[in-house]
Amino acid sequence: MVSKEKTYSISDLALQFDISTRTIRYYEEIGLLAPKRSNNGRRIFTRKEKTRLQLIFRGKKYGFNLEEIREMIQLFDQDPTGKRQLEKTIEYGQEKVEEVTQRIDELVLIRTEMERLLDDFQEQLITWEDEEE
Amino acid sequence: MVSKEKTYSISDLALQFDISTRTIRYYEEIGLLAPKRSNNGRRIFTRKEKTRLQLIFRGKKYGFNLEEIREMIQLFDQDPTGKRQLEKTIEYGQEKVEEVTQRIDELVLIRTEMERLLDDFQEQLITWEDEEE
DNA sequence: CTTGAAGTTGACGTTAACGTTAATGGTAAA
DNA sequence: TTTACCATTAACGTTAACGTCAACTTCAAG
Numbered sequence: 001m002v003s004k005e006k007t008y009s010i011s012d013l014a015l016q017f018d019i020s021t022r023t024i025r026y027y028e029e030i031g032l033l034a035p036k037r038s039n040n041g042r043r044i045f046t047r048k049e050k051t052r053l054q055l056i057f058r059g060k061k062y063g064f065n066l067e068e069i070r071e072m073i074q075l076f077d078q079d080p081t082g083k084r085q086l087e088k089t090i091e092y093g094q095e096k097v098e099e100v101t102q103r104i105d106e107l108v109l110i111r112t113e114m115e116r117l118l119d120d121f122q123e124q125l126i127t128w129e130d131e132e133e
Numbered sequence: 134m135v136s137k138e139k140t141y142s143i144s145d146l147a148l149q150f151d152i153s154t155r156t157i158r159y160y161e162e163i164g165l166l167a168p169k170r171s172n173n174g175r176r177i178f179t180r181k182e183k184t185r186l187q188l189i190f191r192g193k194k195y196g197f198n199l200e201e202i203r204e205m206i207q208l209f210d211q212d213p214t215g216k217r218q219l220e221k222t223i224e225y226g227q228e229k230v231e232e233v234t235q236r237i238d239e240l241v242l243i244r245t246e247m248e249r250l251l252d253d254f255q256e257q258l259i260t261w262e263d264e265e266e
Numbered sequence: 267c268t269t270g271a272a273g274t275t276g277a278c279g280t281t282a283a284c285g286t287t288a289a290t291g292g293t294a295a296a
Numbered sequence: 297t298t299t300a301c302c303a304t305t306a307a308c309g310t311t312a313a314c315g316t317c318a319a320c321t322t323c324a325a326g
Contacts, residue, residue: 199313
C-alpha cells in the first residue's frame with residue numbers, strides 16, 4: 001500500500017495560511033521546506049509541510065529569525081539516529097527550552113510593569129472624578 | 134534649583150548598552166528618543182533616555198518592531214493630561230496588556246511541546262541504554 | 267597653533283524577508 | 297485550438313534597521 005495521504009498545491013497552502021505563494025517558495029529556497037514534486041515539476045505539500053509552517057509562524061511571532069527557526073525545525077524533525085546524536089539533540093533542546101523560559105519570564109515582567117502603570121492611571125482617574133463633583 | 138541630574142554623552146550610552154552611536158541617532162531620527170542638546174549641538178542623555186532604551190530593547194526581544202515600540206513608549210511616557218485623554222490611554226494600555234498575555238500563553242505552549250518532544254527522546258535514550266548492556 | 271578625540275549631519279551601502287514582474291509550461295474547459 | 301488558469305524559474309524591487317564613510321565642528325591637551 002502506498003499510503004495515499006491528502007496533498008495540497010502551493011496555492012492551497014497559501015490560502016490556508018494567508019500568505020503568498022512567493023513566501024512558500026522562499027521558504028523552500030532557504031531550506032525550511034522540501035516538498036516533493038509531481039512529474040510535471042509542481043510542488044506537492046502534505047501534512048508534514050503544514051506542520052512545519054505552523055512551527056515557522058509560531059517562531060516568527062517571537063522574534064526568532066528564519067535561520068533560528070531552521071535550527072528548531074531540525075530539532076523537531078530530525079528523528080535522531082544514533083545514541084550520540086540523540087544525546088546532542090536533547091542537550092540542544094534543553095538549551096532552547098531555557099531560552100523560551102527566559103523570554104516568558106521577561107514578558108511577565110513587562111506585563112507587570114504595564115499593569116502597575118495602568119493602575120496608577122486608574123487612580124488618577126478616580127481622583128479626577130472625585131474632584132469633579 | 135535647576136536639579137542637576139547626571140547626564141551622559143552618546144558614546145557613554147552606546148557603551149552602556151553595547152550598541153552603536155548610529156543606532157542611537159537612528160532612534161532619534163524615527164522619534165524614539167528626543168535628547169536635549171547642549172549649546173554646541175551635542176546630544177545630552179539622562180535617566181529618562183536610559184529608561185527608554187531599556188524599553189526599546191525589551192520590546193525588540195519579542196518581535197515588536199520599532200513602530201510598535203514607539204506606540205508603547207507613548208503609553209509609558211505620555212503623562213496624559215485631561216480626563217478623556219487619560220481614559221483613552223488606559224483603554225489602549227489594556228489592549229496592549231492583553232496582547233502580551235497572549236504572547237505569554239503561546240510561548241508557554243511552545244515550551245510544553247518542546248518539553249514533550251525532549252521527554253520522548255529521553256525515553257528513546259533509556260531504551261537504547263537498556264539494550265546496550 | 268595643531269593635533270586628536272569625540273561630536274555633528276548627510277548620504278549611500280547592506281541584509282533579511284519577502285513583493286513583483288517577466289517569460290514560459292501544462293492542462294482542462296469552451 | 298484558443299482561452300484561462302495555475303504552475304514554474306529567474307531576476308530585479310522594496311522596506312526596516314541599521315553600518316559605513318565623508319566632510320565638517322568643538323574643545324581640551326600638548
